[in-house]
Structure formats: C-alpha cells, structure tokens
Amino acid sequence: DxxxxxxxxxxxxxxxxxxxxxxxxxxNHDAMYWYRQxxxxxxxxxxxxxxxxxxxxxxxxxGYSVSREKKESFPLTVTSAQKNPTAFxxxxxxxxxxxxxxxxxxxxxxxxxTVL
Amino acid sequence: xxxxxxxxxxxxxxxxxxLTVKCTYSxxxxxxxxxYVQYPNRGLQFLLKYITGDNLVKGSYGFExxxxxxxxxxxxxxxxxxxxxxxxxxxxxxxxxQAGTALIFxxxxxxxxxx
Numbered sequence: 768d769x770x771x772x773x774x775x776x777x778x779x780x781x782x783x784x785x786x787x788x789x790x791x792x793x794x795n796h797d798a799m800y801w802y803r804q805x806x807x808x809x810x811x812x813x814x815x816x817x818x819x820x821x822x823x824x825x826x827x828x829x830g831y832s833v834s835r836e837k838k839e840s841f842p843l844t845v846t847s848a849q850k851n852p853t854a855f856x857x858x859x860x861x862x863x864x865x866x867x868x869x870x871x872x873x874x875x876x877x878x879x880x881t882v883l
Numbered sequence: 884x885x886x887x888x889x890x891x892x893x894x895x896x897x898x899x900x901x902l903t904v905k906c907t908y909s910x911x912x913x914x915x916x917x918x919y920v921q922y923p924n925r926g927l928q929f930l931l932k933y934i935t936g937d938n939l940v941k942g943s944y945g946f947e948x949x950x951x952x953x954x955x956x957x958x959x960x961x962x963x964x965x966x967x968x969x970x971x972x973x974x975x976x977x978x979x980x981q982a983g984t985a986l987i988f989x990x991x992x993x994x995x996x997x998x
Contacts, residue, residue: 771926800985800986802988807892807990808990809889809973809988809989809990809991810927810973810988810991811988812985812986812987815985823985825985855924857926857927859926859927869915869932869934869979871917871929871932872917872919872927872929872986873929874919874926874927874928875926876924876925876926877924877925877926879924
C-alpha cells in the first residue's frame with residue numbers, strides 16, 4: 768500500500784538531546800512537509816521541500832533542521848535549541864506540477880515527542 | 884501573506900441536525916481552499932477542496948463547502964450530522980498565484996455530535 772510512514776510513533780527525550788523523526792513516503796510525491804501540532808494552535812509549518820536537495824523554512828523553523836537527500840525521505844531533527852519541543856509532529860507529501868498548489872496533502876499518522 | 888481563521892473552537896450539534904463549521908481566509912491572489920479532518924492521535928484526512936469553478940464543492944462522507952468570494956469564506960456543511968462525524972476539522976488555504984508556497988492551516992474546530 769502506498770502511503771507515508773512516520774517513526775517512531777512515540778518518543779521521549781531528555782532536555783539537551785537532539786532527536787530525529789523519520790518520514791518516508793512511497794507515493795512518488797515531489798513535495799514533503801513537516802507540521803507541528805499543539806492543542807488550540809492548529810498546525811504550524813516547520814519546513815517544506817519541493818524537490819530533492821532543496822527545502823524552505825516555514826513559520827516556526829527555529830530549533831529544527833531537515834534534509835532531503837532522497838525523494839522518498841524527509842527526516843526532521845529537533846535540536847536542543849528548540850525551547851518547547853513537546854508536541855505532535857506531522858509529516859505530509861503532495862504531488863507538485865500541474866496546477867501549482869492545487870494538490871492534496873497526504874499525511875502520516877504522526878509522531879508524539881515528549882521532553883522529560 | 885496568507886492566513887485562515889476558524890472562529891469557533893467547538894461546534895456542538897445533535898445527530899440528524901445540519902452542521903456548519905466556519906472558515907474565513909485571506910490571500911493576495913487566487914485562494915486554493917481545503918478542508919481536512921483529524922481523528923484522535925491520527926494524521927489528517929482530506930475532505931474536499933475548492934480550486935476554481937462551481938462555488939459549491941462536494942466531498943467525502945456527505946460533506947460540502949461553499950466558496951464565497953465576497954465574504955472570503957469557505958464554510959463546511961453537512962445536511963444531517965452523524966455521531967461518527969465527531970472529530971477535529973481544519974480549514975487550509977494556499978495562494979494559487981504564488982509559486983513555492985505551502986498550505987497554511989487554521990487552528991481547528993472540534994465538532995461534537997451527540998446522539
């Protein structure tokens with residue numbers, strides 16, 4: 768089945784540690800996105816990538832880093848510089864091309880990060 | 884800059900009654916508008932979208948939404964609510980005239996349908 772796989776589903780981190788959240792898609796989608804979800808704040812964009820080896824900052828990129836070395840993979844690293852990292856993280860992907868921006872996002876099931 | 888607002892944190896309706904979840908948007912170019920639904924501890928699922936054409940858009944699970952350009956709104960509606968419709972609903976917008984932009988989401992509205 769085609770889809771997006773996020774791992775791990777639950778992750779606990781001590782303060783000061785970096786952690787990396789995995790996002791893999793087998794949909795052959797061009798674009799990939801990372802969103803952060805906090806109660807009452809909806810989804811906020813962290814980073815997105817429209818092609819391999821290129822990515823752009825979203826609204827809340829500080830304290831996060833990404834890479835896009837392969838089309839199917841877009842890992843997110845939450846660094847120790849992120850002051851409040853406890854949240855639910857969602858990865859998504861979409862086809863680009865055609866009518867730009869009109870394509871639907873497919874979401875993974877999410878990763879819940881808790882800082883102890 | 885683009886933005887989207889969902890003025891209600893929560894909407895409560897009785898099963899069988901019509902439901903409306905409100906959304907207003909702001910973009911400088913042509914709006915591409917989307918509705919997504921999220922069940923607890925899950926990712927988001929696509930419901931429907933407006934890109935161009937007919938202002939009334941029909942989507943999954945009997946939902947529909949009406950694009951109103953003068954009011955810059957894209958309210959989600961369903962004629963008869965089900966208990967299983969209870970979930971968190973997100974409206975999202977993208978500026979169709981700007982290349983390289985991502986989808987911006989509202990804060991979400993929790994829909995509660997009582998039996």
